[in-house]
Every structure is written in C-alpha cells, then in structure tokens.
Amino acid sequence: MKLSEFGITAAFVGLFLVASGVKAGGDQDKSDLTREERSAWYQRLKWPADCEESFQSQAEDIPDAGLTFHRLKDKQYLVEIQCYLGAYQPGFVFMFYDEARAKTALLKFKRYERETDGRVSRYLETELSGFPEFDDKTKELKVWSKSRGIGDCGSIVVYTFRNGQPVVEEARAQACQDDPDAPFAEPEAWPRVRNP
Structure with a gap:
C-alpha cells in the first residue's frame, strides 16, 4: 500500500470511529449519549428494570438520554441514570462501573429525614429523588431532595x-x-446531621 493510500484509509477509519462514538484507544464515548446508546448501556450495566420502564414511559418529556458517566478514576465511573421526572423532582439510580474489570454495582446511599421534634431518621436507598450535582474536580456528588414541592424542607447530602x-x-x-x-x-x- 502506498503512503498516500494509507493516509486516505486512515482518514476513513478515523471518520468511522468518530461517527460510531468510539474514541482512539478503544474507549467508548460516554458523553452526549443518545436514546439508542442508553438502550445499549442498559443491556450492558443492567440497572433495575422498573427504572428503565419508568424512563421509557416518560421518554417524550425527558429532553436527553437520562444517562451520565462521571469519571471517578481512570476507567472507573459513577453512572447517573434517570428513572422518572416526578411531580416536583426527578428520580435516579446510580451505579459504579469499573470498565477495566467489567464490574458493575448498583449503589445504596444513606439518606436522612428530620422530624419536627428534631430527631433524624436514617435509611438506605438505591433510588434517589432529588437534584444530583457532581463536581468533576472534587469527585463529590451533592443531592438535594425536597420533602415537598416548595422546597422548604428535605435533605441535602454530599457523598x-x-x-x-x-x-x-x-x-x-x-x-x-x-x-x-x-x-x-x-x-x-439547614441543620447539620450529627455523625452521619
């Protein structure tokens, strides 16, 4: 093969990789995902079926694929998966995905609810309703969950x-x-939770 032919072939291969959502080095692109890519990731990561069914039933009202990969370390991701819109806040599940080991885990989060007498109930949940915000620099996830629509009560937790x-x-x-x-x-x- 002549060098000029090699250059043309390499250009076509590069265009194919970009069009198919594959980065150089073999990593799949994990940003700006489509609905079709969400379906493929669902088959791969296997998050709860009821979450996916809820999402698909409201898909017309959700503007994107409802799937975000947050990089924790090299080849390790926190995967944010939207399940539904909700009356006043959306619902999500999160998974840990170790790409190098092909390992996944549905995550459980500590949650808190303060009673009017000041006592705090603690519980574990896999499905979070609220507004998640991931900080790419600190690798922290902040979730603000409203207990009612006006947002005057609820919890805010940093993980x-x-x-x-x-x-x-x-x-x-x-x-x-x-x-x-x-x-x-x-x-x-809001008042801090002691010994969270």
Whole structure:
C-alpha cells in the first residue's frame, strides 16, 4: 500500500470511529449519549428494570438520554441514570462501573429525614429523588431532595466515593413546618446531621 493510500484509509477509519462514538484507544464515548446508546448501556450495566420502564414511559418529556458517566478514576465511573421526572423532582439510580474489570454495582446511599421534634431518621436507598450535582474536580456528588414541592424542607447530602462506594461527607436535613409564616432557609443553611 502506498503512503498516500494509507493516509486516505486512515482518514476513513478515523471518520468511522468518530461517527460510531468510539474514541482512539478503544474507549467508548460516554458523553452526549443518545436514546439508542442508553438502550445499549442498559443491556450492558443492567440497572433495575422498573427504572428503565419508568424512563421509557416518560421518554417524550425527558429532553436527553437520562444517562451520565462521571469519571471517578481512570476507567472507573459513577453512572447517573434517570428513572422518572416526578411531580416536583426527578428520580435516579446510580451505579459504579469499573470498565477495566467489567464490574458493575448498583449503589445504596444513606439518606436522612428530620422530624419536627428534631430527631433524624436514617435509611438506605438505591433510588434517589432529588437534584444530583457532581463536581468533576472534587469527585463529590451533592443531592438535594425536597420533602415537598416548595422546597422548604428535605435533605441535602454530599457523598464522596471510596472503592466505588458512596461515603457521606456532610448531611443536612430540615423538618417540614406547617407554619406559613416560618422563614425560608436555603438547603445549605439547614441543620447539620450529627455523625452521619
């Protein structure tokens, strides 16, 4: 093969890889995913079927694929999977995906709810309703969950990840009050949960 023919062939291969969503080095592109790519990842990662069924039933109202890969380390990802829209906040599950070992795990998160008497209930959940925000620099996931639509009560929890498992760094929870004149406090000002 002549060098000029090699260059043309390499260009066509490069265009094919870009068009098929594959990066150089063999890594699949994990950003700006399509609905078809979500379906392929569902078959690969196997998140809960009821989550996928809920998403598909509302897919017309969700503007994107509802699937985001957050890089934790080289070849290790926190996978954010939207399940539904909800009345006032969406619902998600999260998975740990180790691409090098082809290992996946559905994650359980510590959650908190403050009662009006100040006591805090603690529980584990795989499905989170709220507004997740991942910080690419610190590798922290912050989830603000409203207990009712106006957002004056609920919880806000910050997680880091050790060996692919969520660890609570900080948690705040606010009880719902029935007093319409009670001052509105931003979630970051809600009372801290001791020993989360």
